[in-house]
Amino acid sequence: MSTQTTTAGHAATPAWKEWILTTDHKRIGVLYLIGSMAAFAVAGLMALIIRAEQMELGMQFVESGTEYNGYLYFHGAAMILAFLIPGLTGFAANYFLPLMIGARDVAFPRINAFSVWLFYFAIILALLSFVIPDAPDIMWTGYPPYSITTSANTSFYVFTVHMLGFSSILGAVNFLVTVIYMRAPGMGWNQLNIFVWTTIAAFVLQLIFIPVLAAAVTLLLFDKYLGTHFYDPSAGGDVLLYQNLFWFYSHPAVYVIFLPAVGILFDIIATMSKNRVFNYKAAVYAGIWGIVGISGIVWVHHLYISGMPDWIRLGHMVTTLLISIPVGILTLSLWGTLYKGAISYNTAMMYAASCLYLILLGGLTGIPLAIPSMTLHLSETSYVHAHFHFIMALFSAFALFGGIYYWFPKMTGRFADGPMATLSFWLNFIGVNVTFWPLFIIGKEGMPRRYWDYEMFKDAQVLGYSFEDFHKVATLGALLIALGMILQFINFIWAAKNGKPAPANPWNSKSLEWTHTASPPGPGNFGDIDVEVDENWSPYEYNNK
Amino acid sequence: MKKLLSAMMGLTGTMMLSGQAVAQDIRNPAAEWEELWDIVIFDITIIGVIMAIAAVFFLIRYRANSPDQVGSARKLTTVQSISFALIPAAIFMADDFYLAAKGWTVWNAYRNVPEDAMEVKVTAYQWYFEFEYPDGTLVEADMETPIKIPVGQPVVFRMTSEDVIHSFGLPHYRVKEDIMPGRQTYVWINPIETQNTAILQCAEFCGEAHSQMANLIHAVPQEEYDAWIAEVAAEG
Numbered sequence: 001m002s003t004q005t006t007t008a009g010h011a012a013t014p015a016w017k018e019w020i021l022t023t024d025h026k027r028i029g030v031l032y033l034i035g036s037m038a039a040f041a042v043a044g045l046m047a048l049i050i051r052a053e054q055m056e057l058g059m060q061f062v063e064s065g066t067e068y069n070g071y072l073y074f075h076g077a078a079m080i081l082a083f084l085i086p087g088l089t090g091f092a093a094n095y096f097l098p099l100m101i102g103a104r105d106v107a108f109p110r111i112n113a114f115s116v117w118l119f120y121f122a123i124i125l126a127l128l129s130f131v132i133p134d135a136p137d138i139m140w141t142g143y144p145p146y147s148i149t150t151s152a153n154t155s156f157y158v159f160t161v162h163m164l165g166f167s168s169i170l171g172a173v174n175f176l177v178t179v180i181y182m183r184a185p186g187m188g189w190n191q192l193n194i195f196v197w198t199t200i201a202a203f204v205l206q207l208i209f210i211p212v213l214a215a216a217v218t219l220l221l222f223d224k225y226l227g228t229h230f231y232d233p234s235a236g237g238d239v240l241l242y243q244n245l246f247w248f249y250s251h252p253a254v255y256v257i258f259l260p261a262v263g264i265l266f267d268i269i270a271t272m273s274k275n276r277v278f279n280y281k282a283a284v285y286a287g288i289w290g291i292v293g294i295s296g297i298v299w300v301h302h303l304y305i306s307g308m309p310d311w312i313r314l315g316h317m318v319t320t321l322l323i324s325i326p327v328g329i330l331t332l333s334l335w336g337t338l339y340k341g342a343i344s345y346n347t348a349m350m351y352a353a354s355c356l357y358l359i360l361l362g363g364l365t366g367i368p369l370a371i372p373s374m375t376l377h378l379s380e381t382s383y384v385h386a387h388f389h390f391i392m393a394l395f396s397a398f399a400l401f402g403g404i405y406y407w408f409p410k411m412t413g414r415f416a417d418g419p420m421a422t423l424s425f426w427l428n429f430i431g432v433n434v435t436f437w438p439l440f441i442i443g444k445e446g447m448p449r450r451y452w453d454y455e456m457f458k459d460a461q462v463l464g465y466s467f468e469d470f471h472k473v474a475t476l477g478a479l480l481i482a483l484g485m486i487l488q489f490i491n492f493i494w495a496a497k498n499g500k501p502a503p504a505n506p507w508n509s510k511s512l513e514w515t516h517t518a519s520p521p522g523p524g525n526f527g528d529i530d531v532e533v534d535e536n537w538s539p540y541e542y543n544n545k
Numbered sequence: 546m547k548k549l550l551s552a553m554m555g556l557t558g559t560m561m562l563s564g565q566a567v568a569q570d571i572r573n574p575a576a577e578w579e580e581l582w583d584i585v586i587f588d589i590t591i592i593g594v595i596m597a598i599a600a601v602f603f604l605i606r607y608r609a610n611s612p613d614q615v616g617s618a619r620k621l622t623t624v625q626s627i628s629f630a631l632i633p634a635a636i637f638m639a640d641d642f643y644l645a646a647k648g649w650t651v652w653n654a655y656r657n658v659p660e661d662a663m664e665v666k667v668t669a670y671q672w673y674f675e676f677e678y679p680d681g682t683l684v685e686a687d688m689e690t691p692i693k694i695p696v697g698q699p700v701v702f703r704m705t706s707e708d709v710i711h712s713f714g715l716p717h718y719r720v721k722e723d724i725m726p727g728r729q730t731y732v733w734i735n736p737i738e739t740q741n742t743a744i745l746q747c748a749e750f751c752g753e754a755h756s757q758m759a760n761l762i763h764a765v766p767q768e769e770y771d772a773w774i775a776e777v778a779a780e781g
Binding site: 066069139150239275278281307317318321322328335342343344357361364367372374379380450452453454456459508 | 582638755
């Protein structure tokens with residue numbers, strides 16, 4: 001195993017240069033964190049504009065439908081591709097996975113640095129869409145023929161996807177090699193943190209499925225700018241080909257986000273409950289790998305109303321419903337890990353507890369959507385919008401923020417917990433419920449997604465209230481989240497400088513990132529002595545019963 | 546009272562009776578959708594409530610008394626480990642197949658078009674729907690000028706698009722299907738009651754005026770429909 005340190009102190013090098021040229025996985029992790037949080041802030045601002053516009057009938061905030069569609073595009077694409085995926089598989093995996101397996105860095109540190117800079121260039125490219133006159137307006141899904149016939153600039157979308165995809169593929173190879181070859185001597189597969197398992201599962205998905213997405217959007221580029229006809233039915237192309245290719249990647253992409261979030265959740269809950277993960281092997285082999293196994297044969301549930309043959313819609317109904325088995329087993333393991341635990345509460349644990357609620361609500365509201373006859377009505381309504389926000393966006397974002405609080409002492413040597421953290425947590429938690437519950441209710445009555453206006457529903461009533469009333473409540477919720485997030489970011493920045501100093505292992509964890517490193521860990525992570533573990537070691541072994 | 550009732554029956558028309566006699570044998574997907582919704586919501590509420598109570602109980606009951614306290618859960622034996630995977634898996638799978646069977650039944654209602662259904666051709670454009678009635682009459686509609694269909698008469702819409710992908714979303718009848726260039730799709734509805742509130746909306750993102758692509762579909766008594774279609778045909 002290589003023991004060289006990659007950022008050994010060259011005192012003469014200025015700090016900015018050290019950060020730009022760094023190949024240290026922890027600094028790369030921090031770079032991912034900064035980039036993904038910046039994307040989150042901008043995409044969150046787009047969400048506020050969207051909610052403000054929907055608050056009342058008619059056009060108030062935006063000046064045209066195209067402008068609104070541009071914000072929708074940016075919100076979806078940036079939240080998924082530039083916030084959730086890089087936040088979870090970029091930041092969290094980079095910073096903590098090598099520490100958890102006792103490695104001094106990833107297998108290919110320079111390629112790792114290349115990945116993060118590709119990510120930054122992709123963000124810059126995405127942000128340029130606010131400067132160019134013909135910003136993409138094609139939603140994050142980019143369905144042809146609209147994405148080909150629109151006067152907007154589809155190439156920005158395609159090249160952003162290319163760069164992020166390239167970055168993820170390099171990351172996937174890097175992390176799979178790291179976990180396979182660079183675990184501390186003595187560390188068997190059944191001794192890995194759940195977060196390590198979920199991360200490699202996510203990277204296996206990226207490695208298999210990203211090339212399909214890359215191919216799909218490349219053909220889009222050819223159709224729009226080179227005059228090919230892959231998706232053009234008037235010249236023998238197929239209008240549904242893109243949707244199939246796109247969701248063949250993009251449903252597994254949901255698990256690329258969901259799985260590492262679950263992994264963070266397991267690590268927080270096991271540590272804060274001082275309990276071993278309940279039924280570890282079932283969670284890993286049936287739960288995590290069950291999801292990976294099934295992820296590639298459920299994509300048609302995104303095409304239930306797309307005129308696909310009946311037999312394939314019914315077939316994918318069965319496979320989609322069967323996702324409940326691996327997810328159910330993971331859920332039981334989460335619940336079981338609390339059983340007979342010794343739970344102490346901090347901000348991270350509050351986020352983790354709220355994630356239990358979010359996984360239940362988001363997961364169960366997906367069951368009607370797994371059934372095509374239900375989806376014939378629910379598809380493309382704000383019911384779907386609320387469902388996937390709860391399970392994918394909110395669950396994963398809450399797990400990520402919980403993870404930031406949990407690992408904050410490790411990254412900075414200081415606690416981020418305190419009244420400000422608690423207040424911002426409650427604002428966020430109440431805010432997401434106030435925002436998305438009304439959307440479930442009016443969605444079931446037919447409120448469509450991706451509308452900047454809903455004039456046609458001005459007379460419609462649900463439970464004695466108009467759609468507009470529900471939208472007003474949802475917008476109020478979005479304001480609560482905005483306030484919570486602003487306080488949260490102020491808190492992070494303040495705590496990194498002035499927070500209460502933390503010892504190396506403040507939560508008394510058994511996991512290597514806490515027991516074997518300083519806070520923050522220095523170059524090479526583990527000082528002079530390589531980490532070794534014996535066969536009885538486990539990151540979750542708090543009692544010997 | 547009886548007289549009043551029979552008078553009302555008379556008003557809504559003997560014409561309707563023939564239609565209704567057919568409608569009784571024909572399934573009503575919108576009503577079956579609501580029944581299935583109730584079943585599914587009941588199912589997921591039970592799971593949700595059990596799991597939520599367990600979570601709240603665990604989170605409160607197993608709080609640590611001191612910072613040094615550790616959890617006291619025992620290691621699972623191999624039999625326990627396998628049981629805790631297989632038994633829940635079997636329960637979830639049973640529930641999945643139960644829901645799949647229910648969903649499949651309703652699916653058949655949605656996809657099997659009754660033989661005597663009236664056929665209306667729909668062509669979608671950015672940003673309106675155009676309808677072609679069986680007699681060849683072409684109708685464009687908006688939120689002020691509805692299209693009409695006769696009550697008690699199943700209607701099948703055969704749909705295609707002339708530009709981008711749209712979607713035929715009709716929440717009143719709990720149905721939706723995409724409309725694509727180069728392909729034909731269909732939905733059918735069974736309007737068993739008169740109504741003047743059903744909104745047809747585009748439900749697949751199609752650009753600038755996507756949010757304005759909507760019109761009303763009224764279900765009216767046969768004679769009102771006949772008068773309307775004659776009027777539209779004369780104008781056209």
